[in-house]
Amino acid sequence: MRILLIEDDDRTAAYVMRGFDENGHQCEVLADGRDALYQATHESYDVLIVDRMLPGLDGLALVRALRAAGTMTPVLFLTAMSGLEDRVEGLDAGGDDYLAKPFAFSELLARVNALGRRPHVQVEVTKLRVHDLELDLIRRRVERKGQVIDLQPKEFKLLEYLMRNESRVVTRTMLLERVWGFNFDPKTSVVDTHISRLRAKIDKPFGIPLLHTVRNTGYSLHAPS
């Protein structure tokens, strides 16, 4: 993936760049908002990572300008402004995701992966399939190897999100945001509890596990390799 990072803190920029480099992505860095606006409208990127507080042109204004100019490249705000309002502001300005500093690189990577491979035009699907696991969005039914699996509503939503992000790592916070609508970190193992229940239903009876734990990061649903 080709990523443009707009960040004026050298240490953060170097840390993020090295991380993407090690994961086989191409990452360029700009420190000034105005330069970034020029670059992002004249070159093609898969994802933009934008700091909120920038010299030249602040992050919010940058993204508004980009959207006004018709550039629809997915934007992830990466910022120390982690307040309730800040987040809403960022998403309203045209951001697609929001990650507060300090952050773990694995979290950033998972989110950038999810953003970058998001199909630009959402194709309406009614059925999701991973290996021999099938989820019918209209009949709200889950089957594996032809066997119907009974899921609680939250478990269904969780599985749907995991299947839509097949083979990608999704972090605990991503799940909390998208499945539970929690923009805060609960102290108990809400996610782990539900994952283990889900696993007991979709994996255990069938021998071959599809739902995998990614250590220190999150989970990934994919067919056996």
Place this chain on the structure above:
Amino acid sequence: MHPLRLFRSTPFRLALAFALLFVCAFLLSGFVTFNLIKKELEARYDSQTKELFQVISQTYGDSDIQDVIDATRMHIAATSNMRNIFLLQSANGAILAANIPALSVPDGWSIRQGADFGIRVGFAYRIYAGSVGPDRLIVGTNNEETNELQEIVVASFGWALLVVIALAIGAGALIASRAQRRLDAVRDTMGRVSHGELAARIPLLGKGDDLDLLSLDINVALERLSLAVESMRQVSTDIAHDLKTPLNHLRMTLEDAGLKQARGEPVGLELELAMTEAGQIDETFEALLRIAQIESGARKSGFCLIELSDVLPSLVDVYREVAEDSDQKFFFNSEVGESTFVSGDRELLTQMYSNLIENSIRHAGAGAGIRLSLFVQGDSVHTSLEDSGPGIPKDEHTNVFRRLYRLEKSRTTPGTGLGLSLVKAIADLHGAAIWLEDAAPGLRVVLAYPRAGK
């Protein structure tokens, strides 16, 4: 008080302005009165002069001038001190009777100075002249009495004016200095406050006047300010203390890692520990920021009607299984036939209940039951969360809402000591009362919201 400062003081300036205004009004009314009196006196003397002229001229009958001459002489004899002047002249200019030398004046009214005919220097005479048969009669009256009266009026006005000015300035200065003393007390207090003496208050006279009310308002504001400053000081001290410990741990962990590295041993474990410790510090800051944001009240603008009987079941869904995993049972009781609308923010309410439920799950212990209930009581919507855990000692029931406050026994378990402060901040934002009760055994957290429309 220093004279210059007295002059600068608002009350004194006000008093002075009023004194000036009063003096002006006094002068104006004096001028008007004086002129009225003068006019009235002149009119009266004119009519007396005319009357004299007529009385004398009426004695002229049958072309006999002798009676007129006699009448004139009689009046001359009766007048004293040259108050009136008389002059009766024949057609050829011969003086028939007079108490002044010959004088030529036109017919009708005219004014002559006494000096013109060599008498009573300094007085003016108003003179009436006319014909009596072939002869000519002149009668005049001097203005001595008018002048005297005018002098009396002017003198009394002058003295009164002096008294008025003296009184106005004196009373003004007195009132001003009293008001000034009270204003000085306010200034003095504010000066002391700005120098850090936050306990200083303006002394009140108890008169209930505007200065007292103002002072009272300032005192109330100072009270709030000093409380806010005190709690801020408390919080910053607490934060400093509370963060020193995890920072110290982090430092020790990193030192350990350094030593191990020097010995060529792997340091993965230490680094992971350091990450966790840094994460905890971040968490504390995050929670503090969040509380501050909620307390700022900005979020209130996004409030809408929220049905609690709608919010709570979804939380129960989330946590029922978590509780089961901790070997606990989670129940939900909703005994409402009525609406349970409150004005609020769904995200914040969700976070608040999550915090409370997680507290119960973490502290109630295995085998405990947790019960969330929703009920309506009069004009308020109540929720209560009850667990059968060890509870919290009664004398700690209010302390636990304090920032960074942690019970002795939970000092060693993870947690920021901010969870209940956050809960309290959210409850306050929603205008909800929150309190703890002894559930015997266990703890009950009760929230009472004002019920909103619909």
